[in-house]
Amino acid sequence: MYPADTIVAPATPPGTGAVAIVRLSGPRAIAIARALWRPLARADFADLVPRRLYLGEIRDPATAAPIDRAMLAVFPAPRSLTGEDVAELQCHGGVYLVRRVIALATAAGARRAEPGEFSRRAFLNGRIDLTEAEAIADLVAARGEAALTMALAQLSGALAARVTNLRRQVIAIRAHLEAEIDFADEDIRLPSRDDIVRDIDSLAADLTALHDSFARGRIIREGARAAIIGKPNAGKSSVLNLLLGTDRAIVTPIPGTTRDIIEDSIALGRIPMVLADTAGLRESDDPVERLGIERTRRHTAATDLVIAVFDSSRPLDSDDAGVIAMCAGRVGVAILNKRDLPPRLSADLLLVRGLELPLIEVSALTAAGLPELRDALAHTLAELSASDPGAAIDGEQIAISRERHRDALSNAIAALAAARASARSAMPPEIVAVDVMAAADALGSITGLVGTEDVLDALFREFCIGK
Ligand SMILES: Nc1nc2c(ncn2[C@@H]2O[C@H](COP(=O)(O)OP(=O)(O)O)[C@@H](O)[C@H]2O)c(=O)[nH]1
Ligand SMILES: [Mg+2]
Incomplete structure (x- = not known):
């Protein structure tokens, strides 16, 4: 059996909690646990039934000083997590306490585990294959x-x-x-x-x-990446904040405020979506703004979907046409924003100009249209992650x-x-x-x-x- 030493590590995250589990695996796992822990009741350690919890006490073997009350369960090889002898101590979830118990185990002959070492041993002992480990x-x-x-x-x-x-x-x-x-x-x-x-x-x-x-599997595992694009002042940052329900991005009437890409994620239905607010797309002479725009283009090309924002209170211009061009052939949703203001741009005109994405009328200011927007995005996500029936x-x-x-x-x-x-x-x-x-x-x-x-x-x- 793969390696001869015994490893120890906390199986619960660092921090304070009701319970912390310290796990040992290897040929001496049970012996080491036994050196630290003794049952409270009359039961003799030799009587411990595998995979059953026993209440006991952890003591420092060197001084006999009591450390904690703890439960112990033993899992003799091969019917264990790693396929080796495993012992699990459930002690109280204190940061210092866990460190102390680990130190006692290492003093008794265990070695601190490397990241993933329990799973690696499980794989090497044939308990799981690599896809199961993943x-x-x-x-x-x-x-x-x-x-x-x-x-x-x-x-x-x-x-x-x-x-x-x-x-x-x-x-x-x-x-x-x-x-x-x-x-x-x-x-x-x-x-x-x-x-x-x-x-x-x-x-x-x-x-x-x-x-x-892989395309849909990756989206399911990592979430879908979406870029919010549009000309300056269309309301991209406002739409991000609306969807997140917080003031994540700075919103100002000054065009060109957002220059760096701001990301945050929301849950819509069964799949998370990572939203990126981007710099407004327009012809610009400002070198800093142009760098932001270039970054937006590159970032958008790598996302799974686009959320294109148009300002309904202003007539269509060449910057909007550029946004429509960026949407060509892409999956996503278009937003006709600022519907609380008198309309100067219609959904029909966007369609005539070649916009192919489903269009939702929204006011990022009043949140009107938000449920429809969320539905449209959830629908798009479901399509992205649905398998092609031909590929089943x-x-x-x-x-x-x-x-x-x-x-x-x-x-x-x-x-x-x-x-x-x-x-x-x-x-x-x-x-x-x-x-x-x-x-x-x-x-x-x-x-x-x-x-x-x-x-x-x-x-x-x-x-x-x-x-
Ligand atoms: N009336 C109205 N104003 C909006 C709406 N959405 C955004 N704005 C305003 O439009 C300006 C630009 O918004 P912002 O989100 O920063 O646009 P961005 O440049 O595309 O990120 C700000 O003054 C917002 O308050 C809306 O739905 N209605
Ligand atoms: Mg912005």
């Missing part, structure tokens, strides 16, 4: 209902099962190629190269569908949400394309098989079946201590 991190980081649902599905092994199934199909293709090698001289009906190319094509289509689910695999709505998965799938797809080309050009089966196996390895790296230390280091580094 799902735990995602579950903890989830900021919305959709992210939670996706992380839970991944934790239950849905993604791992899908990837394992695809990998099995890749290996089946290699088996066909091996048959070509083994039975080349015999009079047996073997899968033709056409059969093999057809199998590769169908598999590549499935891999591509999973690969392309066996009716399952599995999405990848990490670049690591996406890159592995890209590699697998590229390897299959190479295999297809060599299968088509009548290359010997051994050559085709090399690329087929590269595809299998790329898929195996997603669950950790095939892996390197670097991948593990990068992955578990994002975990916090004690996880």
